[in-house]
Amino acid sequence: MSARGRVGAVLSRVGALAVIVAVVGSLPWLSGRDAALSVLRARSAEQEPTPEALASVRRELGLDAGPAGLFGDWLGGVLRGDLGRSWVSGADVLPSVLTGLGVSLTLMGAALVVALLVAGALCARTVVRGARGTLRGGPGGGVAAALAALPEFLLATVLLIVVSVWLGWLPPYGWHGPRHLVLPALALGVPAGAVLGRLVDDALPAALRERWVGLWRSSGCAPRVIASAALRRVLPPLLPQIGLVAVGLTGGAVAVETVFAVPGIGRAALGAAESQDLPVLQASVLALVFLGVVSGLPAAVARRRLLGPGLRDAALSLPAPVAVTTGRAGRVVPLVCAVVPAVVICWGLLLEPLRLDVASRLAGPSWAHPLGADSLGRDVLARVGHGAGATLGVAAVVCLCSYVLAMVLGFLPGLAAGVAETANAVPPVIAGILVAAVLGPGTVGASIAVALVSWPPLAAHAAALVQETRAAAYVTALRAIGSPPSWILLRHVLPAVAGPVARHAVLRLPGIALALASLGFLGLGAQPPAPEWGLMLAESLPYVERAPLAALAPAAMLLMLAALAVSLSTLSGWGGTGSGLFGALRRRRPIVEGVGA
Structure with missing residues (x-):
């Protein structure tokens, strides 16, 4: 990349970060709600919101300074390390944000370990067979693609139901020790590891078929040396994408922390958004963005070290991928995944999704309710069918x-x-x-x-x-x-x-x-x-x-x-x-x- 290109990339990223900071800092004005009224109600539900009381709150919080003044005061406080006080509890925001940030960093670190283990397991077959010269065909990738497609909140829900509720192996909620870390780390790390494994596994076969591999093998190089060189060949072009996967952990952490009741920064941001506690929300979102930025830096540093000083400015590309053929099973799966939901949706559309049957609350499958009823007695099949529209x-x-x-x-x-x-x-x-x-x-x-x-x-x-x-x-x-x-x-x-x-x-x-x-x-x-x-x-x-x-x-x-x-x-x-x-x-x-x- 030229010097002009590097400057453009830096300016683009700085501009993106500036836009996010501007949006976060302007939330009290962008929300369109009376922040003084929210604070008054949070402090005392019985107090009458008189004009005098609201004006007093506005002066206290600096809300009467206008959008520009409000943003300037907030940004100045952030630069000084003062994130303000919670509108709900009145406590300083910074200590709670640092506590939640520490929890989220611990969770993301454990998830990254899981991701690396999963990626290594998915790539092991290709690396070993390719280094020995016994690799046939292209990459598999079916398992990796299936795992990568799972949303974190859905995998977290399945793990909660199967491992915690049905099997009772691990605790379902809370944050009281290493055992409480296992399921959240799996829910967050398995999809990320599947993406990393798929990226590397797709690129390795073509690299292992390049001429230098045959030359090294005929010269008597050990398979582990060839495997190490092949990984070094394919990793630099992939590291920017791997960095994006690491950044994506911040978004997944919000859902995983919510499912398992982990007191991290993502759950704090979600709770602040629901309660309109804007100072906590602003600080939490900034912390999440900070996590995303920091998560991507190791990939950039690793790429520079792998390339060395001679190739750092080179636009290194991946070898041409090996073609992947799709068998009969690969064509049946989309048919099943399209037909089964279509049947369920059409059946459910014939039923009433909002009808309450109190006598059938939490009932199991029956002729009246083929998939059972929910906590209010509503038919699950009907709600699944009508939910397709939403x-x-x-x-x-x-x-x-x-x-x-x-x-x-x-x-x-x-x-x-x-x-x-x-x-x-x-x-x-x-x-x-x-x-x-x-x-x-x-x-x-x-x-x-x-x-x-x-x-x-x-x-x-x-x-x-x-x-x-x-x-x-x-x-x-x-x-x-x-x-x-x-x-x-x-x-x-x-x-x-x-x-x-x-x-x-x-x-x-x-x-x-x-x-x-x-x-x-x-x-x-x-x-x-x-x-x-x-x-x-x-x-x-x-x-x-x-x-x-x-x-x-x-x-x-x-x-x-x-x-x-x-x-x-x-x-x-x-x-x-x-x-x-x-x-x-x-x-x-x-x-x-x-x-x-």
């Missing part, structure tokens, strides 16, 4: 909006670069928390949050295709014979871009639905009594011992949705070096570089 229908609208925005910005790559950098810096859960603080929790806010982080990969794909099409020989010939630029754009460039980007957007549809479900699970999306799958799962967790099907039914639908995302990614040929895997999954960090050019 989950898949909204996801389709969000996907369409992301596609339109990506098509517009794809023709303006210079304008979109900085905005895309900002969107890539924010995991969907953090975006959901910020939007909920401004608009309040609900379907509209969740849709906006997911849309804000869904368009950059589509825009990068569109920009790459626009550049490729404009450089084509026939387009150059059309310009040479005097064809109008608008005619070339509408008749040749736009059709060549719209189709592939639309197929890319369809691949992302299951991932967007999973993102919306995760926000619903955290209470940031659809609100009761809406039959939304993520919300249904959250409502059923407290009663999972008595009515497991009420939680397992929406969980099964989401699992099949994740499996469908992986199957579509594989069948469409987007899985070569890992970018297609990211293209199909909803909450992994979007990879802008090299998407479907």
Whole structure:
């Protein structure tokens, strides 16, 4: 990378961070709520909110200084290490944030260890056989893709039900010792490790078929030496993407901490958003962004050390991936994952999702309630069927909006670069928390949050295709014979871009639905009594011992949705070096570089 390119990259990242800080600092003004009224009610529910009392609170908090003054006071306090006082408890924010940050760092560290172990296990077969010269065909990747497709909140729920409730091996909630760390670390680390393993496992076969490997093997080099050199060959180009996976741990930590009642910074941010405790929310979001930035730094440092001083500025690329063939099982899985939910949804649509049958509360499966009833006596099958509209229908609208925005910005790559950098810096859960603080929790806010982080990969794909099409020989010939630029754009460039980007957007549809479900699970999306799958799962967790099907039914639908995302990614040929895997999954960090050019 040239010096100008490095300066541009640094400025882009600084600009992205500045935008996030500006949004966080302006939350009291952006929320549109009377902050003085919120503070007054938090301090004393009985006190009358008279104009005099509200004015006194505004003077105390500095809210009468206006948006600019309020932001300046907040930013100055942050630079001095003063994060303010909680509007709910009145306590200093900094000690509680540091405590939560320590818990989250411990959890993320344990999750990173799990991720490395999982990645090593998934790559072991390819490394050993490739170093010995016995590798046949391309990478497998089926197990890795399936694990990577699991949202953290869904895996955490399954682990809670199976390991804690049914088997009783580990404690389900709390933070009182090493035993309480195991399940949260597994829920957070297994999907991340699967992504890391898939990235490396996809790149290794091609590297192990390069000429230098055969030369080293014929010279008598030990397999471990060849394996080490092959890993060194493929890791530098992958480390930026691995860094994005590490950044994505911050978003997943919010859901995992909520499921297992871990007192980390993510759970604190979610609770502050729900109670409108904006000082705690501001500090928690800043801490999460800080974690994301710090998580990505080791990958950059490791890449520089692996490349050495001679190649640090080189645009090192991966070897061409080995083609992966899809067997019969790989074609049956998407069919099953599409047909079974379709049958369940159609059956459920014939039933009433809001009808209360008090006598059947938490009842098991029966002719009247094929999947049982929830804690209020509502039919689970009916709510699963009607929940498809709240989950898949909204996801389709969000996907369409992301596609339109990506098509517009794809023709303006210079304008979109900085905005895309900002969107890539924010995991969907953090975006959901910020939007909920401004608009309040609900379907509209969740849709906006997911849309804000869904368009950059589509825009990068569109920009790459626009550049490729404009450089084509026939387009150059059309310009040479005097064809109008608008005619070339509408008749040749736009059709060549719209189709592939639309197929890319369809691949992302299951991932967007999973993102919306995760926000619903955290209470940031659809609100009761809406039959939304993520919300249904959250409502059923407290009663999972008595009515497991009420939680397992929406969980099964989401699992099949994740499996469908992986199957579509594989069948469409987007899985070569890992970018297609990211293209199909909803909450992994979007990879802008090299998407479907």
